[in-house]
Amino acid sequence: MRTISPPVGLPALNETDLVGQVARRLTEAIVQGRLPPGSKVVEAGIARELGVSRAPVREAARLLEQQGLLVANPRRGFFVRQFAADDIDEIYDLRLCVERHAAVLAARNLTAETRDMLRRQIDVLHETADLDDPARQVEEDYRFHRLICEIAGNRRMLRLFDDLASELRMVIGLIGRLYDDPHEIARTHEPVLAAIEAGHPERIVAHVDYHIGHAWREVGRLVREIPPWPAAAK
Amino acid sequence: MRTISPPVGLPALNETDLVGQVARRLTEAIVQGRLPPGSKVVEAGIARELGVSRAPVREAARLLEQQGLLVANPRRGFFVRQFAADDIDEIYDLRLCVERHAAVLAARNLTAETRDMLRRQIDVLHETADLDDPARQVEEDYRFHRLICEIAGNRRMLRLFDDLASELRMVIGLIGRLYDDPHEIARTHEPVLAAIEAGHPERIVAHVDYHIGHAWREVGRLVREIPPWPAAAK
């Protein structure tokens, strides 16, 4: 009913929940770097391109703002978030703090079923490692960590993890390559799971620290290496 | 219309920010129990009552949803959040996890200036304790804890704290009374600050645990005592 031929690219949206769809599309565009950090997100432009009105776009933008992908300047509009090295530090610092706790709680709640889910996810990580698909690899990585948060059983913690992950997805997506050998990444999950299965809090914390600390250092290094983001167009 | 070059100072408050104002009004109404948990928030109703259109109300509602004061049911509207005992546990569990870390970081960053700010805030807590104004007391309490997060220097951690605090404000506002003697509350902040000044991580964690754990137990007890919220009208 709407949709009078979007000028460029993207096929129009039709299903219900436009906000969600617009949010997903925007997220894609940002993570893929089509909307580079610092660039302005013009409501009307996105709306026209997707064949919807500005209202859903606005709400979607608010959503992405909350997720940390956009920043809003009153009366000036939304801009794609720009990350600096200290953002990486903040994200990983918080992530470490939370995931340590999550892993300990997960160990406490672990059942045969949830344990198997974690094991299976590590298998998936190994399988994915052969695909040479960084985005996918990162996704499966997060799925493992997310599982731990789920098993921990604190919904707010899970949401926090999702928010942090969404920021990291963007950073890593923009970096464009993985910070390490995929198989190596997959392997370093194993001692974490082992510690959780053993249920020894100190060992859990130690292994989570090692695992996440590793990623922290590597991502931090890459961000510092390629500091001026791809193209802060417009 | 716009202020022509404000000489010095800071008058330029965006009073044209309807969304912010609506959000504040809504928050007030919720915390004061005028919009009881479970009740429906009708966009048009709020809009008419505040003399604005539905658009700003919608955006404000999304904001409160992110803060955890409202829940959105697609096609059904927004409802005032209902808290159960396990929500309290989730909030405090996360809060404890984060504030432990924040306090340790704050100790690391502590300067004479920030230390004085913390001391002064404890004084304020004592002064406020005589006012018999629970809401105010809670506010000053959070200001102390918020300061610690600020000093810790992780913006994302600060935002997380603010979100959790906003949920707790609502819960405690609805409980309608404090969970303890205000002076007692004020006093229990002192060992936390002392530990931070001493800069001894284990002691910091121990005292934060004690302090927040106390609030956790007390709030949890009250919530369990008065479980069916005031009036889930409409």
Place this chain on the structure above:
DNA sequence: CAAGTCTAAACTGTCGACAGTCGGCGATTA
């Protein structure tokens, strides 16, 4: 009298329009 059905009112999701604001660019002035 309980359960189910149908209808009307109430609301949400979405849209297009309009006014005010912001930023850029060229003209103006020293």
Place this chain on the structure above:
DNA sequence: TAATCGCCGACTGTCGACAGTTTAGACTTG
């Protein structure tokens, strides 16, 4: 030539309207 002013276009904030969906209530039926 550099700095300032003012205008113009572009964009955001807000509004009222409309269509489709949900809800409440009257009405029917077993």
